[in-house]
Amino acid sequence: MRVLALLDGTLADPDAPLIRVDDFGLMRGDGVFETILVVDGKPRELGPHLDRLARSAAMLDLPEPDRAAFEHAVDLVLANWTGGAEIALKLVYTRGVEGGDGTPTGFALAMDISPKVMAQRAEGIAAVTLDRGIEPGLxxxxxxxxxxxxxxSYAMNMAAIREAERRGAAEVVFTTSSGSVLEGPTSTLIMARGRTLTTPPAELGILPGTTQAALFRAAGREGWTVEVRPIPVEELYSADGVFLVSSVRKITRVHTLDGKTLPDSAELHAEVADLYESEY
Ligand SMILES: Cc1ncc(COP(=O)(O)O)c(C=O)c1O
Incomplete structure (x- = not known):
């Protein structure tokens, strides 16, 4: 099921043609987006997602997104959702059409969560490390x-996932050229050692994750140690748990990295997943 609302506060048919062919979002990937998890009608981390949408828009010199209009579009799609309890909610905001008056294109689209993501949440995934070609300071x-x-502009991210699939894995851990862990193409990496959770610094050139932030909040409250520091890729092999986290996939366990089986983290995964859920 899908429900679509436009930024002008109207519902639209998600199966009908809607975006003009000369929209910069389509022609050049010139726009920004967010993907939000909704559970039982409640969007998780909506504020941080809208903050990040505004920050991304500023980085692209787009007009500031109309927060109230996006909030209204979110309310509208959720009020009209009659599907399952969990929803993937996408907010999209582009530079609008070529030669137009500069009005951005924006919408909120609610969708079912794919069975593939559901299976990965439960079973974990194999991942491969891929060089992202970036260095600290870039x-x-x-x-x-x-x-x-x-x-x-996520074509590169999707190409990396296809490369992982060619190598018999489902996901990617991007690294710097010198082997420092970055993130997944659509996820944040978190490493666990005992009751310490570690994630790489956003300053390396990665997206600050709302799921990571929520998990670290919960972990801090429950007396775990949380740290943000560079992680050499070798550290992942001896960690108690390696997780790729994002809004819709939640906390997904990496069981195999570059073909090597990682220490069994099934129990730790359950604990970390519970921690994350305790935020809601
Ligand atoms: C590149 C990248 N890093 C990290 C994340 C995780 O972000 P969040 O937890 O806010 O969904 C995403 C989300 O899709 C992403 O695209």
């Missing part, structure tokens, strides 16, 4: 690369 040195913005 984010500040070359802001036009939009490192850390959630832009619509």
């Amino acid at each position: 984010m500040d040195r070359a802001p036009w690369l939009l490192l850390g913005a959630k832009s619509l």
Whole structure:
């Protein structure tokens, strides 16, 4: 099932043609987006997602997104959802049409969560490390690369997942050229050792994750140690748990990395997943 609302506060048919062919979002991937998990009608981390949408838009020099209009579009799609208890809710915001008056295109689209994601949540995944070709400092040195913005230009991210599939895995852990862990193409990496959770710094040029932030909040409250520091890729092999986390996949366990089986983290995964759920 899908429900679509436009930024002007109207519902639209998600099966009908709607976006103009000269929309910059379509022509150049020139826009930003968010994907939000909704459970039992309640969007998780809506505020942080809207904050990040605004930050990404600013990085692309887009007009500031109308927060109230997006909130209204979210309310509208959720009020009209008659499907299952969990929803993937996408917010999209583009530079609008070529030669137009500069009005951005924006919408909120609610969708079912794919069976593939549901299976990965339960069973865990094999991942491969892939070089992302970025080095510390690049984010500040070359802001036009939009490192850390959630832009619509995700073709590279999708190509990396296809490369993982060619190598017999489902997911990717991007690294710097010198082997420091970055993130997944659509997820944040979290490593666990005992009751310490570690994630790489956003300053390396990765997207600050709302799921990671929520999990670290819960972990801090429950007396776990949380740290943000560079993680050499070798550390992942001896960790008690390696997780790829994002809004819709939640906390997904990596059981195999570059063909090597990682220490069994099934129990720890259950504990970390419970921690995350305790936020809601
Ligand atoms: C590149 C990248 N990193 C991290 C994440 C995780 O972000 P969040 O937890 O806010 O969904 C995403 C989400 O899709 C992403 O695309």
